[in-house]
Amino acid sequence: MAQLAIKGGKPVKTDDFPLWPVFDEREEEVITQVLRSGKWWRYSFGEGIDLHETGEKGKSRIAEFQEAFAQHQGAKYGIACHNGTAALEMVIRALEIGVGDEVIVPAYTYVAGSTCVLQSNAVPIFVDVDPNTYNLDPRRVEEAISEKTKAIIPCHFGGQVADMDSLLEIAREHELIIIEDAAHSHGSEWSGKGAGTMGVAGTFSFQNAKNMTAGEGGIVITDSQELADRIESLTWSGRIKGRPWYEFHQLGWNYRMLEFQGAILRVQLRRLEAQNRVRRKNADYLTQLLRDIDGLEPITIDPRAKKYSVHIFMIKYNLEAFKGLPRTKLLEAVKVEGIPVFSGYTHPLYKNPMYLNKRFVSGDFPLGTEYHKDIDYAAFEEKCPVSERACKYEAIWLEHRLFLGSKKDMEDIAGAFRKVQENIDECL
Numbered sequence: 001m002a003q004l005a006i007k008g009g010k011p012v013k014t015d016d017f018p019l020w021p022v023f024d025e026r027e028e029e030v031i032t033q034v035l036r037s038g039k040w041w042r043y044s045f046g047e048g049i050d051l052h053e054t055g056e057k058g059k060s061r062i063a064e065f066q067e068a069f070a071q072h073q074g075a076k077y078g079i080a081c082h083n084g085t086a087a088l089e090m091v092i093r094a095l096e097i098g099v100g101d102e103v104i105v106p107a108y109t110y111v112a113g114s115t116c117v118l119q120s121n122a123v124p125i126f127v128d129v130d131p132n133t134y135n136l137d138p139r140r141v142e143e144a145i146s147e148k149t150k151a152i153i154p155c156h157f158g159g160q161v162a163d164m165d166s167l168l169e170i171a172r173e174h175e176l177i178i179i180e181d182a183a184h185s186h187g188s189e190w191s192g193k194g195a196g197t198m199g200v201a202g203t204f205s206f207q208n209a210k211n212m213t214a215g216e217g218g219i220v221i222t223d224s225q226e227l228a229d230r231i232e233s234l235t236w237s238g239r240i241k242g243r244p245w246y247e248f249h250q251l252g253w254n255y256r257m258l259e260f261q262g263a264i265l266r267v268q269l270r271r272l273e274a275q276n277r278v279r280r281k282n283a284d285y286l287t288q289l290l291r292d293i294d295g296l297e298p299i300t301i302d303p304r305a306k307k308y309s310v311h312i313f314m315i316k317y318n319l320e321a322f323k324g325l326p327r328t329k330l331l332e333a334v335k336v337e338g339i340p341v342f343s344g345y346t347h348p349l350y351k352n353p354m355y356l357n358k359r360f361v362s363g364d365f366p367l368g369t370e371y372h373k374d375i376d377y378a379a380f381e382e383k384c385p386v387s388e389r390a391c392k393y394e395a396i397w398l399e400h401r402l403f404l405g406s407k408k409d410m411e412d413i414a415g416a417f418r419k420v421q422e423n424i425d426e427c428l
Contacts, residue, residue: 004423005336012419013338013412020401021213022271023264030263034061042080042256062262066219068269072187073194073202075221077228080257081235084183084205087218088116088153090255091179091201094230097122100371101150106136107348107380107387109155113181114349116153118360123372125149126350128384132300134158134314134395137386138166145170148372151177159211159309159400160301161190164198171199179203184311186211187276191304196221201231206261211276211309211400212268214261279310279403282410286313286403289414295321296396296417310403312344315396323424327393330420333427337416344397348387350380 003009034040042062062080070078081087097103103117107126114124127144130137136154152171154162161182171178178199182188185195186204196202201224204210206217220231233240238252287298295318301308317327327343334341349355355377358364368374381388402409420427 002419002423004333004420004426005338006333007423007426011336011338012416013409017340017402017409018404020399020404021208021268022275022404023267026267027264030061030267031260034259034263037259040259042259042262060262061259061266062257065262065266065269068266069204069219070221072269072272073221074197075194075202076223077221077225079220079222079228079231079235080262081218081220081255082257083207083216084203084218085112085116086235086253086255087203087205087220088112088179088181089119090231090234090253091203091220091227092116092120092122092151093234094227095151095177095179095200097150097177100148100366100369102146102148102372103150104136104141104144104152105349106153106155106157107350107384108134108345108390109157109181109349110183111349111352111354112183113153113155121361121366121371122150123148123367123375124349126348126377126380126384128386129157129390130163131386133160133162133302134299134386134390135160135162136167138163138170140383141167142170145174145176149174149176151179153179153181155181155183156185156188156195157312158299158314159184159188159311160299161185161188161195161305161308163302164190164193165304168198183207183210185309186311187272187307188305188309189307197223200224201227206265206268209399211279211311212265212272214264214268217257217261217265275404276307276309279400280306280308282403282405282407283310283313285407286410286413289410290315290417293414293418293421295319295421309400311400313398313400313403314344315398316394317396319393322421323428325424325427327396329427331396333420334416337419339413339416340399340402342397344395345391347391348380348384350377350384 005011066078066080099121101122105114108129117124127140180199180202182195182202183205188195201222234252235255238248238250297316299314366372
């Protein structure tokens with residue numbers, strides 16, 4: 001058996017995985033065009049008509065991008081903003097989800113999936129994820145619904161769309177709103193429907209780690225023109241199309257995207273489908289390889305979600321198959337073999353100090369008031385065993401850029417795990 005790299009042996013992988021982000025002269029060209037135009041911010045509003053008295057007409061780069069992205073996912077309208085967190089917040093505001101309303105969110109996701117609720121003084125209610133997919137578990141959702149529940153925000157985690165058939169049925173039965181957090185799911189589908197198009201709205205992120213990126217950026221997609229207009233007004237300080245520029249009709253925010261970002265994202269979108277095909281092909285191959293390694297189980301891909309973005313490839317770790325080796329030591333050994341692997345979240349959302357200490361917009365408001373009874377967020381630990389296991393010792397993450405590589409890269413990933421297992425006594 002080859003000696004582990006962590007003990008001085010030769011690493012399994014000595015060359016590099018693909019770098020991210022991917023760019024070439026096309027991004028350079030559009031950035032230069034925007035730079036030379038002098039229009040660095042989104043100068044056009046609504047239909048793309050310039051409201052400044054410059055005499056210029058036409059769509060901005062952002063207007064072109066948001067139309068293209070909405071069409072790509074299968075929605076009628078897109079409203080770009082400066083990040084995915086803002087996109088979620090604007091949808092909550094536009095839907096008038098407010099003080100004391102409850103919104104069901106996954107316990108295992110990025111913090112923005114719940115802080116968007118808190119920003120409107122509404123109350124996030126954490127629900128556990130499915131043990132096979134790490135997506136919101138519809139059975140647990142049903143149990144969490146109360147008379148105060150107004151909405152559900154499923155996150156299509158890692159790029160695989162959540163069980164939207166079940167969630168939409170629950171929403172219809174209880175007259176609830178579904179907002180899709182599709183930050184990981186550019187180009188993903190569920191039974192032929194694009195991520196973000198099945199609820200009342202869907203939100204995406206273009207942060208640097210995402211499958212298409214401009215460093216930062218976000219977008220809301222929807223089929224409702226009324227909702228789209230409301231969200232666009234919120235991102236433009238409360239302006240309304242067709243009214244004077246310095247006339248404000250509601251409390252809004254300045255959440256606009258830059259023209260540089262819109263131009264870059266338009267190019268990135270043209271690459272997305274081809275890149276996602278490569279990711280899925282490599283993910284399928286790695287799944288086959290890992291099935292031969294006891295103790296490593298890739299999460300289940302629902303047949304209805306086979307077209308997914310592979311934003312994060314997730315593996316469930318059974319430490320007993322590795323003689324009880326803690327996940328931290330396993331990952332340390334695999335990293336030294338040349339594989340960038342990590343464990344993801346250190347704890348479920350409800351264990352963040354913000355929740356345990358109830359440090360919200362106005363202290364712990366609205367908890368413990370006439371608007372909403374108090375909540376002990378620490379008590380969610382008993383309700384979310386899958387999220388607890390994932391964070392404590394089970395989940396292993398591989399980032400999407402690795403899957404833009406070759407079959408040999410997938411063989412190296414599996415080979416590193418196999419090498420550690422074969423030399424497990426050196427790690428104990």
